Amino acid sequence: MAVTTARDAKAAPARRSFWSGIGQGRHVLGLLFMLPAAAFLLFFLTYPLGLGVWLGFTDTRIGRTGVFIGIENYQSLFEDSLFWLVVFNTLLYTIAASILKFALGLWLALLLNQHLPFKAFFRAVVLLPWVVPTVLSAIAFWWIFDSQYSIISWALIRMGLIDAPINFLGDVTNARASVIAANVWRGIPFVAISLLAGLQTIPPSLHEAATLDGATNWQRFRFITLPMLSPIIAVVMTFSVLFTFTDFQLIYVLTRGGPLNSTHLMATLSFQRAIPGGSLGEGAAIAVAMIPFLLAAILFSYFGLQRRKWQQGGGD
Amino acid sequence: MSQSTTDHLTDNSTGMSYLDSLPRRIVTVFLPLLIFVFVLLFPFYWMAITAVKPNFQLTDYNNYSPLWVVQPTLDHIKYLLFETSYPAWLWNTIFISVAATFISLVTSVFAAYAIERLRFHGSRWVGLGIFLAYLVPPSILFIPLAIMVFGIGIYDTKLALILTYPTFLVPFSTWLLMGYFRSIPFELEECALVDGASRWQILIKVLLPLSVPGLISAGIFSFTLSWNEFIYALTFIQSSENKTVPVGVLTELVRSDVYEWGSLMAGALIGSLPVVILYSFFVDYYVSSMTGAVKE
Numbered sequence: 279m280a281v282t283t284a285r286d287a288k289a290a291p292a293r294r295s296f297w298s299g300i301g302q303g304r305h306v307l308g309l310l311f312m313l314p315a316a317a318f319l320l321f322f323l324t325y326p327l328g329l330g331v332w333l334g335f336t337d338t339r340i341g342r343t344g345v346f347i348g349i350e351n352y353q354s355l356f357e358d359s360l361f362w363l364v365v366f367n368t369l370l371y372t373i374a375a376s377i378l379k380f381a382l383g384l385w386l387a388l389l390l391n392q393h394l395p396f397k398a399f400f401r402a403v404v405l406l407p408w409v410v411p412t413v414l415s416a417i418a419f420w421w422i423f424d425s426q427y428s429i430i431s432w433a434l435i436r437m438g439l440i441d442a443p444i445n446f447l448g449d450v451t452n453a454r455a456s457v458i459a460a461n462v463w464r465g466i467p468f469v470a471i472s473l474l475a476g477l478q479t480i481p482p483s484l485h486e487a488a489t490l491d492g493a494t495n496w497q498r499f500r501f502i503t504l505p506m507l508s509p510i511i512a513v514v515m516t517f518s519v520l521f522t523f524t525d526f527q528l529i530y531v532l533t534r535g536g537p538l539n540s541t542h543l544m545a546t547l548s549f550q551r552a553i554p555g556g557s558l559g560e561g562a563a564i565a566v567a568m569i570p571f572l573l574a575a576i577l578f579s580y581f582g583l584q585r586r587k588w589q590q591g592g593g594d
Numbered sequence: 595m596s597q598s599t600t601d602h603l604t605d606n607s608t609g610m611s612y613l614d615s616l617p618r619r620i621v622t623v624f625l626p627l628l629i630f631v632f633v634l635l636f637p638f639y640w641m642a643i644t645a646v647k648p649n650f651q652l653t654d655y656n657n658y659s660p661l662w663v664v665q666p667t668l669d670h671i672k673y674l675l676f677e678t679s680y681p682a683w684l685w686n687t688i689f690i691s692v693a694a695t696f697i698s699l700v701t702s703v704f705a706a707y708a709i710e711r712l713r714f715h716g717s718r719w720v721g722l723g724i725f726l727a728y729l730v731p732p733s734i735l736f737i738p739l740a741i742m743v744f745g746i747g748i749y750d751t752k753l754a755l756i757l758t759y760p761t762f763l764v765p766f767s768t769w770l771l772m773g774y775f776r777s778i779p780f781e782l783e784e785c786a787l788v789d790g791a792s793r794w795q796i797l798i799k800v801l802l803p804l805s806v807p808g809l810i811s812a813g814i815f816s817f818t819l820s821w822n823e824f825i826y827a828l829t830f831i832q833s834s835e836n837k838t839v840p841v842g843v844l845t846e847l848v849r850s851d852v853y854e855w856g857s858l859m860a861g862a863l864i865g866s867l868p869v870v871i872l873y874s875f876f877v878d879y880y881v882s883s884m885t886g887a888v889k890e
Contacts, residue, residue: 307793308714315705315764316720319727323761326738327730333738382630389627392619400631402877407634409873409880411822413840414862418637421644421855427653429640429660463634468884475885524731527824531844545733545825552737553829565734576729 333562383469516579698763706771774808811883
């Protein structure tokens with residue numbers, strides 16, 4: 279990108295007549311080429327985004343156009359203890375799952391970056407959980423977390439670690455841990471493979487030089503790998519946080535928010551109030567309430583990126 | 595796209611592994627790796643083994659080991675294919691995914707070319723907008739979209755999904771193709787311009803043939819994302835014959851009284867197979883599109 283911009287700037291004075299001849303056409307053609315994508319995104323993305331914000335200020339129900347009611351939806355949410363429980367659940371789910379995904383994903387990336395036999399095979403296999411539809415793998419987890427016939431309970435009983443089957447999805451703490459585990463299972467591959475790509479761009483000479491200077495493995499990881507990897511970590515974790523925070527499918531399959539609403543997330547509550555419940559306005563308000571959190575996550579990673587541009591050899 | 599360079603770097607970066615002794619490597623590398631692979635793959639094994647287990651073995655852990663199957667049966671799969679709407683869901687999913695992917699690819703190629711190469715006034719801002727559009731999650735769009743889908747009269751049709759899936763496919767594909775077009779030397783295009791080719795000819799005859807790997811990446815990735823989509827399909831589709839596989843399996847095969855784990859697992863397995871097969875043929879394209887999207 280920088281190269282072509284520089285080229286444009288340099289070429290412009292020399293070939294003014296050439297560019298001015300087609301320059302006009304370039305802009306018109308550019309807009310023409312943008313048209314299909316822009317039309318799609320404006321109509322099906324920007325407009326609904328605005329419509330969603332508007333709906334949050336109305337009392338629209340299914341089958342009835344609502345009227346503007348100001349911040350009444352938000353006021354009632356503010357006083358709704360369930361809403362605050364759901365915000366807490368969402369934050370707990372996002373933070374716990376993201377930390378685990380990051381730690382385990384980084385570990386897996388470091389393992390895959392080693393010299394291994396069948397490396398391509400391992401790399402291919404590791405990505406599988408991410409490829410299959412979440413709903414379908416969640417159904418498999420539902421069966422794995424069955425209260426009576428869970429294979430995990432069976433294995434633990436056989437090993438003599440527990441006496442009775444674990445009630446994975448029926449108990450508040452267990453249910454939270456189970457949905458987080460299933461989310462982590464699905465999220466590790468994305469983090470690992472992306473970080474692996476980052477690891478492969480670190481020049482091996484840095485590690486060799488550090489080893490010659492007597493650095494330990496931990497020091498090499500802490501002072502070479504981690505700083506060199508941080509730009510890509512910021513991007514990967516932003517995506518991960520974003521998609522964990524707005525997760526819907528896994529919860530909808532495994533618990534539908536239960537037991538005692540302990541696994542209800544903002545997205546599932548928004549769906550429940552809007553579609554089966556019929557209060558589109560209230561559902562939209564919950565969805566809009568997610569936006570500040572998402573913006574915070576994006577800004578956090580954006581500034582994380584800015585500060586570290588030098589690490590990839592760009593800028594100062 | 596950078597497969598050869600990546601491999602080359604990989605080989606170099608492992609140059610110091612000889613410093614570790616073999617027993618040490620077994621404990622620090624192979625053992626954790628095997629545990630990772632086991633945990634990541636076990637649900638698939640469990641899915642597959644349940645799908646072919648006769649019902650009487652499914653819950654009888656005392657007489658039959660749950661980890662293996664004696665007398666495997668195809669009953670669950672037969673039930674799925676001949677007594678439910680599963681084949682229709684499969685066809686719907688294929689049709690919707692292919693159509694949405696096609697629309698997204700065509701619009702994305704034009705958009706990416708315009709942003710990256712035509713560089714019209716404001717193209718940088720449009721590029722930034724595309725990236726931000728990529729970050730808008732479906733869970734905050736499905737309510738207003740449901741109202742729109744209802745308003746324009748395509749509720750409960752495949753068209754509803756074909757038209758809404760590009761909202762997350764176009765930003766992704768455009769972003770990916772922009773990166774890909776950037777890697778193609780500008781000189782090629784200049785030569786063609788000097789030779790009197792139009793922008794249209796350059797795009798079709800010069801740029802696209804060189805971008806085939808990028809197009810494959812964007813295409814299979816978009817196909818997978820459409821295949822896996824759930825919340826729109828759940829909200830916009832009502833009738834059984836228009837459902838997609840993920841929604842159909844969850845809403846129609848799950849009955850509140852008895853969980854038919856065999857057919858559920860068979861449904862999950864068969865519903866995963868197409869993307870897994872596609873994936874197995876194009877692993878490198880997947881990896882490059884995934885990391886390409888992350889690396890800006």
